[in-house]
Amino acid sequence: MPNLAANLAGIRSPNPFWLASAPPTNSGYQVMKAFDAGWGGAVWKTLGVPVINTSSRYGAIHYRSNRMVGFNNIELITDRPLADNLREIEEVKKYFPNHAVIASLMVETKKEWHQIVKDVENAGADGVELNFGCPHGMCERGMGSAVGQEPSVLETITRWVKEVATVPVIVKLTPNITDITEPAAAAALGGADAISLINTIQSIVGVDLDNFAPYPIVDGQSTNGGYCGPAVKPIALNMVKNCAQHPKVGIPISGIGGIENWRDAVEHLLLGATNVQVCTAVMHYGFGIIREMISGLENYMQEKGFEKLDDFIGKALPNVKTWENLNLKYKVVAEINAEKCIGCQLCYTACEDGAHQAISLPGNGSRIPAIIEENCVGCNLCSLVCPVEECITMVRKDDGKEHETWKDYMAADKAPTQFNDDRAGGKGHWVPEPAAALKQ
Amino acid sequence: MPEFYPPTTEKDIELAFGQIKPYMNPTMAHYESSRCLFCYEAPCVKACPTGIDIPLFIRQINTGNVDGAAKTIYNSNYFGNICGKVCPTEVLCEGACVFNHQDVKPIEIGRLQSFATHHVIETEKNLFRLPPNNGKKVAIIGAGPAGISCACELRQLGFEVEVFEAKKHPTGLAIYGCAPYKVTNEDVLDEMVWLQGQFGFEVLYNHKIETAEQIKGLEASYDAIFLGIGLGETRSLDIPGQDLENCVGATEFIEQVKINPLKTRVGKKVVVIGGGNTAMDAASESARLGAEEVVLVYRRPKENMGAYGFEYELAKSAGVKGIFCAVPVAIIGNGQVEGARFIKTKTENGRVAMEKGSEFDIACDTVILATGQEKMTGFLSLIEGLEWNKDGSIKVNAETFQTTNPKYFAGGDAVNGGAEVVNAAAEGKQAARRMDAFLNKA
Numbered sequence: 001m002p003n004l005a006a007n008l009a010g011i012r013s014p015n016p017f018w019l020a021s022a023p024p025t026n027s028g029y030q031v032m033k034a035f036d037a038g039w040g041g042a043v044w045k046t047l048g049v050p051v052i053n054t055s056s057r058y059g060a061i062h063y064r065s066n067r068m069v070g071f072n073n074i075e076l077i078t079d080r081p082l083a084d085n086l087r088e089i090e091e092v093k094k095y096f097p098n099h100a101v102i103a104s105l106m107v108e109t110k111k112e113w114h115q116i117v118k119d120v121e122n123a124g125a126d127g128v129e130l131n132f133g134c135p136h137g138m139c140e141r142g143m144g145s146a147v148g149q150e151p152s153v154l155e156t157i158t159r160w161v162k163e164v165a166t167v168p169v170i171v172k173l174t175p176n177i178t179d180i181t182e183p184a185a186a187a188a189l190g191g192a193d194a195i196s197l198i199n200t201i202q203s204i205v206g207v208d209l210d211n212f213a214p215y216p217i218v219d220g221q222s223t224n225g226g227y228c229g230p231a232v233k234p235i236a237l238n239m240v241k242n243c244a245q246h247p248k249v250g251i252p253i254s255g256i257g258g259i260e261n262w263r264d265a266v267e268h269l270l271l272g273a274t275n276v277q278v279c280t281a282v283m284h285y286g287f288g289i290i291r292e293m294i295s296g297l298e299n300y301m302q303e304k305g306f307e308k309l310d311d312f313i314g315k316a317l318p319n320v321k322t323w324e325n326l327n328l329k330y331k332v333v334a335e336i337n338a339e340k341c342i343g344c345q346l347c348y349t350a351c352e353d354g355a356h357q358a359i360s361l362p363g364n365g366s367r368i369p370a371i372i373e374e375n376c377v378g379c380n381l382c383s384l385v386c387p388v389e390e391c392i393t394m395v396r397k398d399d400g401k402e403h404e405t406w407k408d409y410m411a412a413d414k415a416p417t418q419f420n421d422d423r424a425g426g427k428g429h430w431v432p433e434p435a436a437a438l439k440q
Numbered sequence: 441m442p443e444f445y446p447p448t449t450e451k452d453i454e455l456a457f458g459q460i461k462p463y464m465n466p467t468m469a470h471y472e473s474s475r476c477l478f479c480y481e482a483p484c485v486k487a488c489p490t491g492i493d494i495p496l497f498i499r500q501i502n503t504g505n506v507d508g509a510a511k512t513i514y515n516s517n518y519f520g521n522i523c524g525k526v527c528p529t530e531v532l533c534e535g536a537c538v539f540n541h542q543d544v545k546p547i548e549i550g551r552l553q554s555f556a557t558h559h560v561i562e563t564e565k566n567l568f569r570l571p572p573n574n575g576k577k578v579a580i581i582g583a584g585p586a587g588i589s590c591a592c593e594l595r596q597l598g599f600e601v602e603v604f605e606a607k608k609h610p611t612g613l614a615i616y617g618c619a620p621y622k623v624t625n626e627d628v629l630d631e632m633v634w635l636q637g638q639f640g641f642e643v644l645y646n647h648k649i650e651t652a653e654q655i656k657g658l659e660a661s662y663d664a665i666f667l668g669i670g671l672g673e674t675r676s677l678d679i680p681g682q683d684l685e686n687c688v689g690a691t692e693f694i695e696q697v698k699i700n701p702l703k704t705r706v707g708k709k710v711v712v713i714g715g716g717n718t719a720m721d722a723a724s725e726s727a728r729l730g731a732e733e734v735v736l737v738y739r740r741p742k743e744n745m746g747a748y749g750f751e752y753e754l755a756k757s758a759g760v761k762g763i764f765c766a767v768p769v770a771i772i773g774n775g776q777v778e779g780a781r782f783i784k785t786k787t788e789n790g791r792v793a794m795e796k797g798s799e800f801d802i803a804c805d806t807v808i809l810a811t812g813q814e815k816m817t818g819f820l821s822l823i824e825g826l827e828w829n830k831d832g833s834i835k836v837n838a839e840t841f842q843t844t845n846p847k848y849f850a851g852g853d854a855v856n857g858g859a860e861v862v863n864a865a866a867e868g869k870q871a872a873r874r875m876d877a878f879l880n881k882a
Contacts, residue, residue: 065474345480
């Protein structure tokens with residue numbers, strides 16, 4: 001059996017699956033239940049001076065029959081007194097000494113930071129996570145993402161915390177910034193032991209068409225919220241990768257954003273995360289999803305021959321390059337498996353209207369489209385819209401012997417430089433005459 | 441133990457005739473509409489005789505624009521709700537759904553269609569605005585699907601329309617013929633009321649056109665006349681014993697079941713003769729009305745039945761048994777039916793030949809003949825210059841639905857020989873457009 005044990009900057013947990021600081025970690029009851037279900041760690045709902053929340057707090061994007069592919073909240077940090085939370089942290093640690101309990105923190109002054117770090121350490125927290133990410137409400141008060149967006153302030157507060165902390169310090173980053181590696185590097189500079197990302201993305205999740213107000217509606221009005229859920233995973237993955245590759249960051253990463261199953265988790269790990277944190281999926285399906293996550297991860301590791309997480313953490317990083325380093329001689333072309341094709345012709349209309357007019361219809365009563373190979377640029381679109389498993393595949397056509405990148409092109413003066421350059425990639429590529437569009 | 445007992449209350453009828461395509465609730469409609477792929481030049485549209493833009497209306501349902509979905513449907517087919525329920529979708533739109541090719545359940549198009557149309561009927565939504573009258577008047581004979589579709593379309597084109605109906609209720613076979621477990625009379629009449637509200641045409645009930653004088657009168661008062669007269673009574677078999685009590689025609693039997701199910705008495709053992717969809721319906725309905733045994737007898741092998749496979753399956757599921765390759769030679773009895781005598785057949789080169797000496801009797805107390813309907817040639821002969829084909833169907837120009845008397849257009853069963861509601865709806869609508877082109881040509 002592969003070993004799922006995780007170690008984030010010295011914080012150990014039986015597996016890499018933590019609950020992110022959010023409603024599922026609002027109380028000892030929930031965290032205890034989660035550990036009992038199989039979760040490896042939990043970042044407690046952010047502690048600080050307790051808040052007062054609005055009624056009506058969440059909104060969501062549903063895509064057709066799928067609920068909550070994107071999720072948004074305007075809830076603030078904990079609204080429970082600190083003493084209650086500390087007592088419950090202590091109790092959880094008594095029952096689960098080998099599970100990771102991290103205290104997420106958000107306060108204002110140096111004095112408050114020092115005090116609260118000591119308090120949570122006394123309660124038995126295995127680490128602290130500084131919430132510099134919350135993009136709604138708290139940032140209006142100079143906390144949360146307001147800190148995460150100012151690398152120098154972030155660094156200063158990290159230093160304050162490190163002055164007193166004896167447990168590992170994680171800095172949680174906001175994605176509401178142009179270049180995530182700047183605050184990540186500032187956290188490292190301030191002495192953080194790890195970073196976690198991403199926090200939620202500033203968002204308006206939708207608008208009530210009858211009442212002319214965004215969701216979630218609070219007495220006819222609303223405010224921007226923080227966006228999360230499956231839809232944000234691509235943004236999170238990119239930011240995790242950016243931090244993992246950046247030489248000035250160099251500290252472990254706890255990956256957060258759109259993780260709902262073992263695959264999502266493995267993706268985060270392959271791009272450099274040491275462990276992962278989950279919130280929305282639990283808010284949707286409950287703690288029980290951990291069974292699928294653990295079983296899927298174990299199965300994957302077994303199949304790949306990985307014995308421990310370190311065997312594959314960051315394994316995809318060498319394959320993430322800048323665009324200029326991609327091989328321009330690589331060539332794939334779509335292939336339709338006529339046996340599997342159901343004749344929906346979504347590939348045809350997608351290619352025709354949305355890509356390169358490289359698919360034709362037979363016009364003989366059959367509904368099975370054909371690829372016009374000389375027009376196919378290998379964009380993948382048809383294979384992405386195809387509703388049948390493994391029906392349209394992208395087949396490699398080059399012999400693999402040539403390797404030339406944009407960088408090489410530039411160096412060899414083979415790249416187009418004029419507006420009407422003969423070296424243009426699409427020169428001579430067949431496109432129909434504009435008026436042909438009206439003849440159909 | 442039989443599945444069904446003779447019904448004695450309205451509740452029993454409801455149970456016996458439980459809807460096989462009940463209305464979807466909004467949650468079902470949402471999940472089902474989510475599955476539609478929005479195919480390019482979708483095969484379901486091509487399979488629909490009225491060419492409803494199915495992917496569009498399903499997408500409209502999915503985006504919460506149910507009124508828009510209903511408009512899409514009614515733009516192509518005025519019998520949107522009825523067709524959603526009674527169309528043989530298995531061989532039309534749903535049979536063409538591309539999901540079938542991967543053994544994925546096809547989209548339940550019929551039920552989604554009824555979901556949208558029922559919504560606007562229930563909420564009495566106004567979807568259509570009529571143009572001012574164009575000064576021309578059309579008479580329609582027969583308030584069946586062809587006639588009513590024609591009326592709706594003509595109203596949209598600005599014609600004044602009056603419909604003459606021989607019976608008490610509109611919609612023809614939709615109310616008098618469609619199996620009660622497919623659509624309720626209430627649903628049929630509700631859609632009719634909604635259509636009349638939308639399009640404002642007059643229907644004169646119990647108003648049979650049957651004399652040359654009446655016809656002359658219509659010709660004098662209207663610019664054109666549409667014949668949506670359907671078919672006549674069950675065709676006689678010309679065998680002894682047909683006149684015995686409890687030997688009935690399927691069309692007449694089904695009409696009785698539809699209009700007065702509690703007063704319809706089937707015997708304990710019923711023999712249904714025929715292999716078309718009407719035979720299947722008559723057999724199913726007999727079984728559901730508590731007949732202990734229902735036997736269907738068809739003169740050719742099972743594969744040759746005119747009925748759709750799923751209709752036979754439906755009949756079997758109600759307890760009907762099939763006997764194939766046998767034709768009736770006599771109905772036996774003394775005043776009342778006591779049995780039917782059959783002779784076995786062989787089909788050679790498409791021709792049915794009787795096997796000498798192979799007669800056998802089936803004891804029964806009811807015989808239902810589902811052997812086709814008569815054509816209305818007697819009536820047609822009253823119209824000057826109007827011709828019909830050898831089989832009695834009205835001769836029309838296949839594109840314009842104009843008859844050999846240019847003042848007359850025709851559609852529905854009287855032209856196609858007997859098809860589905862959806863075919864009649866399509867033909868009535870098309871005929872209306874051609875009447876407009878004919879009457880308003882420059």
